[in-house]
Amino acid sequence: MHAPKHLVDKYNIAGPRYTSYPTVPYWQEHSFSTAQYLDTLVRSFxxxxxxxxxxxxxxxxxxxxxxxxCACNKRITKNHGVETGYINALLAEWRMYVDYLAQHSAQRPRIRELHLGGGTPTFFSPANLALLMDGIFAHADRAEHHEFGFEGHPNNTTPEHLQVLFDAGFRRVSFGVQDYDxxxxxxxxxxxxxxxxxxxxEAAKQIGYTSISHDLVFGLPHQTIETMRHTISQTAQLSPDRLAFYSYAHVPWLKGNGQRGFDDADLPSGTAKRALYETGKAMFDEMGYVEVGMDHFARPTDTLYMAQAQGRLHRNFMGYTETNTRLMVSLGVSSIADSWYGFAQNEKNLDDYxxxxxxxxxxxQRGHILTDVDLIIRTHILNIMCRMKTDWSLASQQFEDLPQTIERLKPMQDDGLLHVSPNGLEVTxxxxxxxxxxxxxxxLRLLEKQPDTRLFSMTI
Ligand SMILES: C[S@@+](CC[C@H](N)C(=O)[O-])C[C@H]1O[C@@H](n2cnc3c(N)ncnc32)[C@H](O)[C@@H]1O
Ligand code: SF4
Structure with a gap:
């Protein structure tokens, strides 16, 4: 269904993507301590x-x-001498978690979901990635139905990278494509x-990867409906299992001069950007993909779609996932960990890390411990992002501001975006x-203190 222009114009405002609640700019850093976070880690584990x-x-x-x-946290270098020191640091950090958990629990970690993100994981040599995996699994088991995936850059991913990670249990890879024009x-x-x-x-398919995903981005400089059609037709030739179709997040103020390789005037904005999305969505429909949550498309036989259909879809800092784990341990510079009860972000500067x-x-470096109200709100937001509905029939799902929240939903109900009932809401x-x-x-945290609009990308 096409989103009418008047609704796009009305609702296209700066807002969070909700990979967490509270969102990072609203973390109460002054009342956070690493010791508190570690308590929540043990509880969750x-x-x-x-x-x-x-x-x-x-x-x-x-x-x-x-x-x-690019809006990712990355460090640009051609010096591969940095690899060994960094792998050693990741393994030393892992060892800190393993030792801490061993002191507070009789269990050995069971890894259900493993994700290598970046930056560019395939910057590292296959031999170093093998060392990294050996070091991780020296102290942990693979859970029975594990989902291991990594982000591969098509320009430098080799069959050796694919094989080494396949041997370590990886079956998912996402390739950064962005655009072919x-x-x-x-x-x-x-x-x-x-x-x-x-x-x-083709190399990934041959080796036995069962889920190959491509990242595409709409809203990039100079994109037109025609170039978008061309990119998606090229994509169709390879028929990936999944597609991420990201809205270009233009946040140059967060990334220094890194994004200023083009002028703002070169960017499709507002309705033009939405038209790029609609073009993509219509083509994906024809190609047999269905939309999962926000940004993602999958075949109806794909496990991500099935997770959505069965109400098991989950969302965390990695985006949408079908593995509904409570604890995400995160290692490496700038990474964010999530114990459900708390968040913790590592040093963002590589040398400090x-x-x-x-x-x-x-x-x-910083974090947030969730209050009881945060936990209720977190569940509602997760339900909306993953299940397109939420429920407040039980006392444990209610919070003091609920009547005002329902008032805030009314204009959106009038615009046909959702149905509110006494017990919950459903997105149309x-x-x-x-x-x-x-x-x-x-x-509530955003409502308490309206954001500097420059903290977030546009919602549509
Ligand atoms: C870490 S990169 C993927 C791996 C590898 N570095 C690569 O570029 O192929 C993660 C993905 O985030 C997406 N991305 C990066 N910056 C973005 C932005 N400003 N807006 C929307 N998506 C973005 C891109 O689709 C990119 O493929
Ligand atoms: S290679 Fe990937 S992470 Fe690195 S700058 Fe490009 S998009 Fe960003």
Missing amino acids: NESNATDGISLYLHLPFCESLCTF VRVQTAIHRIQPFEHVARVH LAKVQANQWPI ELGRPFIRNIAMAFD
């Missing part, structure tokens, strides 16, 4: 390791070349011919593109 297993995120920050649209690629400083993507895609780990200190088909706006009605 003891509650969920034996049943659901845990998630582990490893942040691998290096890239050889800067793409000027040469003018767009030039503007974002990322020249990447279709043949490179085709080569790694390395220095702390080398001194055997927790490299945690028309309301799907506006789930970030609907979630914002529950975001």
